[in-house]
Amino acid sequence: MQFIEIMREFFCLISVFSVFFGSVYGSLTDRYDVRLNRIPSSYVYRIYPVYTPHKPTIDGYLDDSCWEMAKRTPSAIADGFVYRDLGEFPALEPTIVYTAYDDKFIYFAFECYKEDVDEIVADLLVRDSSLWYDDHIQVIIDTNCDRSSAYYFGVTPENVQMDGYVAKDGELINENWDCVWYSATQINDDGWVAEIAIPFRALMFEMKEEKEWGINFFRLDRKQGDQTIWRDTGGDLYNVSRYGTMILKRNIDRSPTLDIQPYASGEIDWKTEEERGRELGVGVDFQSRIIPTMTFSGTVNPDFAQIEADPDEINLDPSKELYYPEKRPFFLNGQEHFDTPIQLFYSRRIGKIKWGGKFTGWMGGLSYYVMDVRANEARLMKRTDAPYYNFAVLRTAYDIRHDMALGFTGVDRRRKNERTTVMGVDTKYSAGDIATFDFQVAVMDKPEFENRLTSFSLSAYRNSSDLSFSAGYEDIADRFGECETGYIPYDDARGFWNGIEYDFWPYAKGMEMIYLYGYGDYYKDHKGRDAMWVGKHYRWDMDYISMASSFKVTSRLAIELGMDYERLKKRKEYYYGFENELVRYKPVENIWIFIVKWNYQITHNLFMRTFLQSSGLDNTWTVNALIGYNYYKGSHIYLAYNEWREYSAPGKPLLGRILFLKGDFNIGL
The missing domain is CATH 2.60.40.1190 (Immunoglobulin-like)
Known part of the structure; x- marks a missing residue:
């Protein structure tokens, strides 16, 4: 009976969709x-x-x-x-x-x-x-x-x-x-x-x-x-x-190029209301196009104080690590090289940089990314005395044919006797408009492990303007998430996943796109126990809310408001899956996160930005304010103010405060 009800819902949905899409398309063709x-x-x-x-x-x-x-x-x-x-x-x-x-x-x-x-x-x-x-x-x-x-x-x-x-x-x-x-x-x-x-x-x-x-x-x-x-x-x-x-048809000038961007900065740092220190900093970024298809980028003692802080996020699954996007300029160019099913290199593992260099480019059908960085493992914008490591990264991809590519990734992280090495091979085959197939196998080696760990992923997907689907199987070895070089959200899991989506554009005012989708995952750990089952489900309670709204006050002023709320408690859910009912017990806890972003573009070259956050995760509030001025092509002056306080303690004690001034200048040779 349950199957019949599901199919009835499905066919009703398809019927309504067909009538609606036909009428929309008909009105559109009449219009034009x-x-x-x-x-x-x-x-x-x-x-x-x-x-x-x-x-x-x-x-x-x-x-x-x-x-x-x-x-x-x-x-x-x-x-x-x-x-x-x-x-x-x-x-x-x-x-x-x-x-x-x-x-x-x-x-x-x-x-x-x-x-x-x-x-x-x-x-x-x-x-x-x-x-x-x-x-x-x-x-x-x-x-x-x-x-x-x-x-x-x-x-x-x-x-x-x-x-x-x-x-x-x-x-x-x-x-x-x-x-x-x-x-x-x-x-x-x-x-x-x-x-x-x-x-x-x-x-x-x-x-x-x-x-x-x-x-x-x-x-x-x-x-x-x-x-x-x-x-x-x-x-x-x-x-x-x-x-x-x-x-x-004519030849053009492609002489070697060199762009140098030195900077100087000064900051006042308050650890408490009475204790403060001063610091001056200098560094340089440079980039050279050695030949038309090869670029070398280098950095010495870079500073990223002008970058907006990471907002807090509520982690609904403590066993899964949160993902933070990269914002630092040195790592941004070339990020597309590492979008593989198993992400073996995650640049947010790298903290404060002493120096770094990388080659990127291609030759014939071969593209490459080679990087070496000396840095610690501190999270961006967090001060720490963590030891420094050497990170070496190699990524190559070769187009065997126009529809087939073969790739290799190698990452090595080491300090004295500590070492982690990860290597992987991946391939992609595109069968035109039918589907694209991905396969990847990865191996991790750490001296403290008795054996090397192996993981692999196989998937097929199709992305189009209307019907899209994806399906795959993956096997992530136990403790593979300890690679310390990539982003492995979970390990000790193997199983299938799939999804399907249909998009269409109604061309109605106030409506950008309508999409229908479904998804499902079924995983087990390596001992044969169910690791997760996710599919179409109904919740009896609203235990997690995440809202964000962005609007323009004027043509120059934009404000973004955000709120996250989580209430952890016993909950009952119904799933379309192998189990009809699943009951989970968790401690009762309320967590709120409020975020306000304020951007004001005074002119094309002068802007102000403010980030305010009140977080129930650690009972703190954060203020980041920045004024930036682009006084010359690629050259900037920044004035930043950051402050952190604990609002739950008496007197709301100061956790940190920084006043920062930085100027850089772009020299193109």
Whole structure:
């Protein structure tokens, strides 16, 4: 009977979904009259930017000689944008892109036509913020032409920039990749214009006389909710394998480059109201593009006081370690290399750095990441006298074919007689639109263990704009979580997991996307006992609440409020699984975490940021305040104030206070 009820619910849900989706799609096609207007199948997605001996003035006005030449050269123009989720159906409001280049820059000019310019949405002012709240355009360039990875550059009508890097055909997005590039915008009676200049020195590519790169262009009309794209990608914007092609016929300047960023800082540190100390610091970061496909990055005594503190989180499963994202610039570039089923390298294991260096790049079908760091194991922003270790990391991946790759990861952490070594081999095979298959096996060696520990993972998944699924089997050895180099959320477990999701875009105002999903896991430990069972379930009590809300007070001021609450107690749950009822007993305890974030963008280059937290985990409240000024491209001044207090004790004693001033300067050679 229970099975019949489940199937009845399922078919009712599918029926309602089919009717709703059909009506939405029908109204959408009526709106755009897409049956009569389709992009011809013969359309060629290949552009040839014009070479210009005269650098254009990046001011948002397309009156330079290079743009006049590009407008007269059809092969240098990208137009015929289509709706991102409807493929061949053309956009109602046109977007035209002109392309040019010289020895040092690649240039793009967008003409974004808009019938009612008063509907242009341009509120954001913070660089690298989510531009999806504003009208914006993007250029996505696959300089390796591996049809898998690409750089993206976005700009709004207010000339707010965003950049990043995507890998694995859009599966991985590194929003923290950053470089110096130039743009300008203008709003006119016909819509708005964006002019972009990207230096070749910021990009990695092979030096060939004729360069063939993957390319795509994107535009968001926020008011209408229209997402249009030059080359249809099947719904996923960063599906690089479906991009068009850009050909640069002339050679360009790729001499070795060197960027040096020294800093000086001073701080006053209060351990109590009476006890305080002073400290001066100096350090340097540097990066060199030795050859067009290899970058060396180094750092000596870096300081990260300007980075926002980690918010406290409630851990519902004490046996599982919380995951904290990386925020430090030295580790951000190249993070996409380590997204494997079993994460053997987790940079948050590395604390205060004395020095570090890394090589990243690719050669032919081989990509590599080699790093050596001298640091302690302190958590970021936590002061400690922990001993220093040496961390050595190697990651390589080789594209055997366009649809198959083989990877190797090795991590070594040691200090005197202490050592942990972890190695792993992984492979990926893409069966087109059907599915992608991943396999990984990893081995850990520690002198105190009698034997080496082996773990492995096998999975298949499909990500698309509509139907997505994933399934797999993994076996994580007992004590493998003690590797001290990676993020292994649990060990001594083996079992199956699966999930399915269906997404669709109703194109209704106030509604971005609707998705239906289901999931299930079944694990046992290595003694055959049930380790976990998670599936569709109903809870009788509300024992955990997590809420967050972000809103704009003005176009320059944004406030984010968050709250976590956990009440641990006996609870009864019903599962769709092998067990009908599961009762768990836990101590009664109430935990609250309140978080307020306040961001104020005074100008494009001057901002203020405040982070307030009251945590019931340790009965403390935290204040982080920061003022930052970008006084020159890539150069900054920061003034920071941090304070921690214990609010449950009489007098709310001070746990720590820091007043910090830092300045850095970017030198590009």
